[in-house]
Amino acid sequence: MEEQFAARAVRWLFIDGGIHLPKYFFHIRRNDVFEEDPEGIDLASPELAFEEATAAAREIVAERIRMAIGQTETLSRL
Numbered sequence: 516m517e518e519q520f521a522a523r524a525v526r527w528l529f530i531d532g533g534i535h536l537p538k539y540f541f542h543i544r545r546n547d548v549f550e551e552d553p554e555g556i557d558l559a560s561p562e563l564a565f566e567e568a569t570a571a572a573r574e575i576v577a578e579r580i581r582m583a584i585g586q587t588e589t590l591s592r593l
Contacts, residue, residue, distance in 0.1 A: 539564040541571060 536557040543550045
């Protein structure tokens with residue numbers, strides 16, 4: 516299954532006279548299914564956004580590996 520990750524940032528937000536961090540949105544496409552991140556996350560830099568996206572990708576891959584191992588173990592019991 517092919518997964519693609521995308522991040523987009525809303526530039527610095529000026530709300531109530533204060534400066535807020537840019538908000539990054541992490542969207543995931545799994546084959547033909549697009550999952551939009553409606554909430555996003557406030558991060559101080561593109562580098563931190565890259566680290567966040569990398570960590571999320573690792574978690575997704577690890578979960579897929581765990582699921583594959585579980586399916587293999589189930590099949591081996593048959």
